[in-house]
Amino acid sequence: MGxxxxxxxxxxxxxxxxxxxxxxxxxAKILAGGTDLLVQIKGGFxxxxxxxxxxxxxxxxxxxxxxxxxxxxxxxTKIAAIEESPLIRExxxxxxxxxRLLGSPQVRAMATLGGNICNASPSAETLPALIALGSxxxxxxxxxxxxxxxxxxxxxxxxVDLGPGEYLKSVFVPEQSNVSGSAxxxxxxxxxxxxxxxxxxxxxxxxxxxxxxxxxxxxxxxxPKPFRAxxxxxxxxxxxxxxxxxxxxxxxxxxxxxxxxxxxxxAEYRRDIVRVMVARALSMASKSLQNS
Amino acid sequence: MKQVIELIINGEPSEVIVRPxxxxxxxIRDKIGLTGTKKGCGAGDCGACTVLMEGKPILSxxxxxxxxxxxxxxxxxxxxKDGTLHPLQQxxxxxxxxxxxxxxxxxxxxxxxxxxxxxxxxPEDIRYEMAGNLCRCTGYKKIIEAIIEAGQGAxxxxxxxxxx
Numbered sequence: 001m002g003x004x005x006x007x008x009x010x011x012x013x014x015x016x017x018x019x020x021x022x023x024x025x026x027x028a029k030i031l032a033g034g035t036d037l038l039v040q041i042k043g044g045f046x047x048x049x050x051x052x053x054x055x056x057x058x059x060x061x062x063x064x065x066x067x068x069x070x071x072x073x074x075x076x077t078k079i080a081a082i083e084e085s086p087l088i089r090e091x092x093x094x095x096x097x098x099x100r101l102l103g104s105p106q107v108r109a110m111a112t113l114g115g116n117i118c119n120a121s122p123s124a125e126t127l128p129a130l131i132a133l134g135s136x137x138x139x140x141x142x143x144x145x146x147x148x149x150x151x152x153x154x155x156x157x158x159x160v161d162l163g164p165g166e167y168l169k170s171v172f173v174p175e176q177s178n179v180s181g182s183a184x185x186x187x188x189x190x191x192x193x194x195x196x197x198x199x200x201x202x203x204x205x206x207x208x209x210x211x212x213x214x215x216x217x218x219x220x221x222x223x224p225k226p227f228r229a230x231x232x233x234x235x236x237x238x239x240x241x242x243x244x245x246x247x248x249x250x251x252x253x254x255x256x257x258x259x260x261x262x263x264x265x266x267a268e269y270r271r272d273i274v275r276v277m278v279a280r281a282l283s284m285a286s287k288s289l290q291n292s
Numbered sequence: 293m294k295q296v297i298e299l300i301i302n303g304e305p306s307e308v309i310v311r312p313x314x315x316x317x318x319x320i321r322d323k324i325g326l327t328g329t330k331k332g333c334g335a336g337d338c339g340a341c342t343v344l345m346e347g348k349p350i351l352s353x354x355x356x357x358x359x360x361x362x363x364x365x366x367x368x369x370x371x372x373k374d375g376t377l378h379p380l381q382q383x384x385x386x387x388x389x390x391x392x393x394x395x396x397x398x399x400x401x402x403x404x405x406x407x408x409x410x411x412x413x414x415p416e417d418i419r420y421e422m423a424g425n426l427c428r429c430t431g432y433k434k435i436i437e438a439i440i441e442a443g444q445g446a447x448x449x450x451x452x453x454x455x456x
Contacts, residue, residue, distance in 0.1 A: 007293065008312030008358055031356070038354045039335050051312070053359050080348065104424025105402065106339060109348040110355070192423030193337055 003041055010053040017057060018141055022165040024050045030167055031055075032076060032115035035107050060114070060169070063087055070174040075114025075167070079126075083108055092173050093288070094201055097184040098129040104193050114168045117150070120158045123196045123221035127154075129184040131218035131226060132201030135173045141166035157224035179206040181289035185281040186220075187273050189264070196221045197265040198273050202281040204236060206289065212236040217249065217278060222257035222270050229253040232278065241286050243279075250279035297361045301326065302370030310357045317341045317352035320367060328368035328397045332426075339425035342398035343367050349405045349424070368397035371404070380404060380442045389438040391429035399425045403439045412443050 011017040021028060029048035031037055032055070040046045054060055060076030063085050071091050073082065082088050083099045102108060102116070102125040116126045117137070127150070135150045142165045150171070153161050162168065176182065186199035199220040207213040215236040217229040232253035239245045259270035294309050301324055308323045320329050320343065332340030334353050341353040344366040371378035377385070380400050390396050399422065406413060406421040413421070418436050427435065 002318075003313040003315065005311070005313050008356070010359065031359075034354050034356065035336055035351070038356075042334065051356075053356070055359050103336075104339065105405070105421050106342055106349045106351045106424040107336060109345075110350050192420075 003038070004047055006041075006048060007050045008053065009050065010056050012056055014057065014059045014140075017052065017054065017167065018143070018165070020050075020052050021141060021167060024052070025164055028052050030118070032118075033078070033107075033111035035103065035111045036115060036119040036121070065091060068175055070172055073113055073171045073173070075117070075169055075171065076112050077114075079103070079108040079111045079113060079116065080105070082113060091176065092133065094129040094133055094182040094184040094203070095126065095173065098125045098186075098199075098201070101125055101186055101188070101191075101196075107193070113171060117153070117171070118160055118162070118168055120154055120160050120225065121195075122157065122223060122225055123199065124226070125184075125186065125196065125199060125220075127226040128199050128201030128218040128220045129182075130171060130173065130201070131228060132182060132184070132203040132216045133173050133176070134203065134216060135171055137171055138169045139166050140169040145169065147172075151218070151226070151228055154225040154227075159225075177205070179289070180204065181206070181285035183281045183285040183288060185277050185284065187277060195264060198222055198259075198270055198277055200274070200277045200281045202278065202285050204241070204282070204285065206241065211238060211240050212245075213238075215249075217253055217282075219253065219257055219274060219278075222259040222274055224258075227256075229256045229278070231256055236282075241282075241289075243283065246279040246282040246286075247275075249282060250275040250277070253278040295358055297358060299324070299357075299360055300362070300364045302366055303364075308357070312356065312358050314357045315353055316343070316355040316357045316360055316365075319357040320352060320365070326367050326369050330394055330397055332394070332398075337426070338395070339398045339402065340395055342401045342425060344401050344405060347405065347408065349402045351424075366401065366404075368400060371400065378404075379445050380407070380438070383438040383441040383445070384435070387434045387438040387441065389431060389434040391427075391431045395425055395427045395429075399427065399435055403435075403442070406439065407443050410443075413439065415440070 028050035031051045031053045065071045089096045131151045182203040187197040188194040201218040204215040205213045215233040217232045220226040232249040235249045254271045254275040259267045261267045330340040332338035336351045336354045343352045
């Protein structure tokens with residue numbers, strides 16, 4: 001399988017990237033790891049006239065942490081670098097759990113966090129984890145920057161909020177406190193190189209009485225885009241962190257999902273497994289809290 | 293828009309002229325002439341095209357050659373030294389971990405990267421780190437045994453020491 005012809009640029013600086021993006025308009029696609037984009041070009045699903053390779057842009061790679069604030073991951077950071085980072089394992093456990101289940105070692109060595117986000121697959125592993133953790137994205141381009149919550153970045157099936165000349169610059173995951181719990185879980189058949197049947201990210205903050213003060217439940221693979229199950233979150237708010245409440249939140253999350261039938265699982269199965277997975281993830285997050 | 297790039301393949305610098313849409317796997321096979329790297333699914337699922345780039349296993353069927361300027365790439369041809377097979381190649385032969393052989397170059401390169409990271413892996417480590425390589429003959433058990441044995445050689449040193 002060969003590739004159709006395209007123009008290729010490999011900028012060395014962010015300024016050059018911004019200039020190329022504004023000159024090429026909608027003709028250009030950013031090439032990060034290539035593990036999604038090149039498959040789509042090979043398959044004829046996309047045919048960009050210009051590819052802008054960000055592989056040389058060191059200014060778009062790296063993980064940093066500010067005590068008490070949170071962790072910043074630049075968009076061009078490889079998934080393998082996130083997986084191997086002791087900082088991510090310590091501070092952003094749910095994201096670590098998610099990247100361990102993304103693709104294969106080869107895919108993780110090539111793919112980037114920004115690529116996984118911008119490809120906007122409804123089943124992308126990192127998205128429920130990032131949404132649940134309350135992450136924020138920084139979009140840059142045309143000489144300015146803007147921030148938005150990660151869940152608002154997804155407009156529709158594989159459609160993201162990136163205007164002409166814009167690119168995803170970084171992801172910021174706020175610092176987790178010692179009274180917050182989080183977890184990522186997914187349902188897959190093999191354990192690698194899969195399009196998940198369901199994936200779930202959960203997070204909650206406990207108040208001084210041991211009740212749930214705030215919760216976020218994010219679901220992937222069961223709607224055209226990853227989304228927050230707001231009604232299920234409301235079930236938990238103000239209530240004790242108990243198995244009964246986790247089960248109830250699972251039921252409500254199931255009714256908020258709108259899965260399709262496909263080769264990996266029926267809609268009926270997915271709705272049922274959402275119920276199970278949400279309750280299980282909440283229970284896992286609650287245990288992580290007790291052990292910390 | 294052809295461009296001259298330099299690839300350092302198995303320690304040897306090579307200059308090749310590439311178009312932007314040429315894939316690394318095709319350049320390695322057709323322009324450098326090293327056909328040990330195999331083409332399988334072409335979509336990153338099977339791992340037959342795995343090579344090591346700067347020591348990490350990557351899919352050469354989803355990598356643009358033009359993006360590899362100056363990179364160190366290791367293919368299966370780089371493993372045997374002075375007519376002696378690499379310990380992983382030896383244990384793959386010894387354990388019968390090779391059936392049709394098509395997945396073997398990719399398997400061995402992924403295994404080499406794994407042993408660099410985890411010198412004495414258990415079967416669970418191996419299943420995780422080798423998940424991107426498929427064997428259509430389904431000879432996984434012997435492949436796991438061969439990797440364990442090569443890893444143990446690395447610990448004991450001597451002639452079977454894995455050169456990583």
